[in-house]
Each structure stands twice: as structure tokens, then as C-alpha cells.
Amino acid sequence: MQHVYDVTIIGGGPAGLYSAFYSGLRGLKTKLLESQPQLGGKVLLYPEKLIWDIGGHPPVLGEQFVKQLIEQAKTFDPTILTGTKVDLIERHNDIFVIHTAAGEKHYSKTVLLAVGGGIISPQKLTLEGAEKYEMSNLHYTVQSYKRFVDKDIIISGGGNAAIDWAVELSPIAKSVTIVYRKENLSAHEATVQEALDAGVRIECNTTITKLSANIDKTAIQLVTCENTITKQSYTRQIDEVIVSHGYSREASLAFDEAIAIPKKDDYYVEGKATGETAQPGIFAAGDILSFDGKINLLLGTFQDAANAVNSIKTYLEPTAYRHGMVSSHNELFKEKNRSIIEKQFAPAH
Ligand SMILES: Cc1cc2nc3c(=O)[nH]c(=O)nc-3n(C[C@H](O)[C@H](O)[C@H](O)COP(=O)(O)OP(=O)(O)OC[C@H]3O[C@@H](n4cnc5c(N)ncnc54)[C@H](O)[C@@H]3O)c2cc1C
Known part of the structure; x- marks a missing residue:
């Protein structure tokens, strides 16, 4: 024993x-x-x-x-x-x-x-193959602000944590876009206003539908988003993806x-x-x-x-x-x- x-x-x-x-x-x-x-x-x-x-x-x-x-x-x-x-x-x-x-x-x-x-545990993105990017540029929490400097960032989520990260990252990032599947964000109004004032782009009724890899398949390079009402999609080049869908x-x-x-x-x-x-x-x-x-x-x-x-x-x-x-x-x-x-x-x- x-x-x-x-x-x-x-x-x-x-x-x-x-x-x-x-x-x-x-x-x-x-x-x-x-x-x-x-x-x-x-x-x-x-x-x-x-x-x-x-x-x-x-x-x-x-x-x-x-x-x-x-x-x-x-x-x-x-x-x-x-x-x-x-x-x-x-x-x-x-x-x-x-x-x-x-x-x-x-x-x-x-x-x-x-x-x-x-x-x-964080609620993960349910897209096929998403887990392989967790070692590179798919994040469920912000571990260090340093890696987001001068980057194009997309944040999926409409709660306080998502908007809070957008507000904190926007002064150092090249661009920050929030996508949220519902009509209205669930974060506090004041935080949402802060995000808007900081130049964060907010796209409601929008969800991430596809992650496409870079040439050596190690990181996400393109994110495809779909409008949940019109079903129209667009693809955007991105450096970092943050998912804040709760726990x-x-x-x-x-x-x-x-x-x-x-x-x-x-x-x-x-x-x-x-x-x-x-x-x-x-x-x-x-x-x-x-x-x-x-x-x-x-x-x-x-x-x-x-x-x-x-x-x-x-x-x-x-x-x-x-x-x-x-x-x-x-x-x-x-x-x-x-x-x-x-x-x-x-x-x-
Ligand atoms: C977003 C957020 C912000 C916060 N900010 C503050 C703050 O500013 N100031 C403050 O004072 N407090 C803050 N808190 C509260 C503080 O973090 C918690 O009170 C504190 O972490 C509780 O510590 P704990 O050890 O009791 O539990 P936890 O921190 O939850 O740790 C429990 C540990 O047990 C492990 N565990 C669970 N089940 C098992 C198992 N079956 N076998 C083995 N391991 C297991 C878990 O993995 C975890 O590591 C915050 C909390 C959150 C969520």
C-alpha cells in the first residue's frame, strides 16, 4: 500500500x-x-x-x-x-x-x-478541428496582452467578459471585432458604450461558421462568419481568435x-x-x-x-x-x- x-x-x-x-x-x-x-x-x-x-x-x-x-x-x-x-x-x-x-x-x-x-471549463467552439488551433491562435482566456499587440482580433461572445477583453485589448490591437449570435449583447450597457468609444466593431446576429488555416496549417488565418438572419457569409483575415462563450x-x-x-x-x-x-x-x-x-x-x-x-x-x-x-x-x-x-x-x- x-x-x-x-x-x-x-x-x-x-x-x-x-x-x-x-x-x-x-x-x-x-x-x-x-x-x-x-x-x-x-x-x-x-x-x-x-x-x-x-x-x-x-x-x-x-x-x-x-x-x-x-x-x-x-x-x-x-x-x-x-x-x-x-x-x-x-x-x-x-x-x-x-x-x-x-x-x-x-x-x-x-x-x-x-x-x-x-x-x-470554458464552453468550446463546436467547429470541427477547432481544438488543433488551441496551441496557436484560438484562445478561451487572455493569458497575456503582449501577444495581441498590433493584431487583428475577433472575439466571439456578447457577455461582460467578451466586451471587457475587447475594451482592454483595443488600445494595443490593430483592430478588434466582436461577433455575437443574438440581436443584443448581454454585457452591461456602460461596458458596451466603452467598447464602442474605443473603436471596437460590434456585429450582432453573427456567428463564426468556419476557421481556415494558414499555409503550414498551424494557425487560423481566415474566419468565416454568417449572419444568423440573412444567412449571408463573409470571410475575414484574422491574427487571433478569442472565444468567450461562458463556462x-x-x-x-x-x-x-x-x-x-x-x-x-x-x-x-x-x-x-x-x-x-x-x-x-x-x-x-x-x-x-x-x-x-x-x-x-x-x-x-x-x-x-x-x-x-x-x-x-x-x-x-x-x-x-x-x-x-x-x-x-x-x-x-x-x-x-x-x-x-x-x-x-x-x-x-
Ligand atoms: C472572474 C473571476 C474574478 C474574480 N476576482 C476576484 C478578485 O478580484 N478578488 C477576490 O478576492 N476573489 C476573486 N474571485 C473569486 C476567487 O477567484 C475565488 O474565491 C477563489 O478562486 C476560490 O478558491 P478555491 O480554491 O476555493 O476554488 P477554485 O479557485 O475554484 O479552485 C478549485 C480547484 O479544485 C480543482 N478541482 C475541482 N474538482 C476537483 C477534483 N474532483 N479533483 C481534483 N481537483 C479538483 C479545480 O480544478 C480547481 O483548480 C474571482 C472569481 C472569478 C470567477
Whole structure:
């Protein structure tokens, strides 16, 4: 049998990543399983957005914030596995057996659910062969503004995210065109006006019907659009295609029949601010956890994570302190502090 961990965290978003750090701080043998190939959770949906509402943190890009979260999560060397979707949790006496979609099993004394609101994926363009351009110029999120500089861009979608991207990209792009299948955009009026003021071309009742490749078949060069009412088509040369058709959500995991956890609905579990659920040994943190006074923001995920890990610590070791030692006076950081200070004050040569 594989090693039995003290805690297995399911989900590598902000709640899971901070839990991995805090769990190390509390001396727990920790494993984290994330279904996506990348860590970061929902923040990966807004890598180019500045986040302002994290206490004491200057405005930070989503992408940079994810990097920092990952670095912090690795402080105490937890085992982290990406591309590992958990689909079932079973209890065998005092041990949880965590089954993955690939048929692997992981063993743990406790489980910390940090699965957000389920697995969120962008609604993809349903045109044949579209997926092969995802490595080149078909985008479902804007990862970096840099690649859009001086480009002709077409954005498919009429919601706030689509129009927001159009507004942000228009000052740096050569041209931005929005196509939307319905008569009226669903984005806020003020954002639509901003897009119009920024020179974004908006074509309603229009849908993308064909993507045609460049000569070496690596990227989209031409996009064919059709007017949904007149059925007339036109083809346009384009550098980048962005699709913003919303997200689908998949309820994340199942529990063995013997593990009953009250759920708020298909996506969220009811629990306490301490991270405890109705099932001993199963804890929760972040967006997945619902309780009175819950804050569904990044700052809320951190408080949830620390609470859940402290609950796990006292569940495993009832005589342990309820709270972890503050980091500023914690011996665990002594060596790391020394090396940071040495680097900071090293004489310049
Ligand atoms: C567009 C947008 C903008 C936002 N802006 C802000 C902001 O400015 N400030 C702020 O404070 N908050 C913001 N938020 C909210 C913030 O992103 C969330 O509160 C936060 O990401 C929740 O973190 P989490 O770890 O609980 O869940 P998530 O970030 O959803 O992470 C959950 C992780 O679990 C993984 N997972 C799910 N199921 C499984 C499974 N079965 N097996 C393995 N892994 C699984 C998922 O793939 C995901 O990586 C924003 C949210 C959105 C959508």
C-alpha cells in the first residue's frame, strides 16, 4: 500500500494551495491533488486582471498571484500531483481511500476538500478541428496582452467578459471585432458604450461558421462568419481568435454511501467556519464550503484554509494547540529567514 498521508487536499486553487502551506506549518504530511494540468484554480480565468482586494498586498496580476501561491504552497515540500481528478472518496475504518479518474488510489487519515464550485471549463467552439488551433491562435482566456499587440482580433461572445477583453485589448490591437449570435449583447450597457468609444466593431446576429488555416496549417488565418438572419457569409483575415462563450461546471466528486455530507446543492457543502463538515475526518475550505458569514473571496479562502488545517491538526492530535504558531516568531522559518536576510543584505560586488 502507498504511504498514508496525514492530509490529502483535493483541489489546487487558492484554498488548496494555502492549505498545503499551512498544513506544512502545522507539521502534517501533506498531499495535494489537482484535476487540471495547472495549479491556480479560478484565478487562471483572470491571469491578466489586477487583484486589489487582498489585504496588505499591492495590486497584483492574477498570473503573478498564482505563481506566489504555488511558491508558498511548496514551502514545506508537500506532494503535489496535477492532472489528477478525484472522483470518489471511500472510508476504510480510519483511512480514506481517494480514487482518481485514472484508477489510482491515494490513502489519507483526513481529507480537505478545496474543490471550489466544481470543475470549471470554458464552453468550446463546436467547429470541427477547432481544438488543433488551441496551441496557436484560438484562445478561451487572455493569458497575456503582449501577444495581441498590433493584431487583428475577433472575439466571439456578447457577455461582460467578451466586451471587457475587447475594451482592454483595443488600445494595443490593430483592430478588434466582436461577433455575437443574438440581436443584443448581454454585457452591461456602460461596458458596451466603452467598447464602442474605443473603436471596437460590434456585429450582432453573427456567428463564426468556419476557421481556415494558414499555409503550414498551424494557425487560423481566415474566419468565416454568417449572419444568423440573412444567412449571408463573409470571410475575414484574422491574427487571433478569442472565444468567450461562458463556462460549464461539473460537480466534482462523489462519496462512498457511508460518507454523508450535507450539501447546499450539487456544488457546495454545508459546514462550519472551523472547516469541519458533518463527516469526521473530512474538512473543507474555500468556495466549496458554505457557512454563515462566509466570504467567497480570496481572503476568505485563506481564513478557511487555516481554520480547516487547525481542525485537522487537533482531529489527528487532540492535545495539539488549536492554532498554529505565528510565522514571525516561528522557529520553523529560522533558516529560511536567515537565507532571505543574507541575500537582501549581501554586499554588492
Ligand atoms: C472572474 C473571476 C474574478 C474574480 N476576482 C476576484 C478578485 O478580484 N478578488 C477576490 O478576492 N476573489 C476573486 N474571485 C473569486 C476567487 O477567484 C475565488 O474565491 C477563489 O478562486 C476560490 O478558491 P478555491 O480554491 O476555493 O476554488 P477554485 O479557485 O475554484 O479552485 C478549485 C480547484 O479544485 C480543482 N478541482 C475541482 N474538482 C476537483 C477534483 N474532483 N479533483 C481534483 N481537483 C479538483 C479545480 O480544478 C480547481 O483548480 C474571482 C472569481 C472569478 C470567477
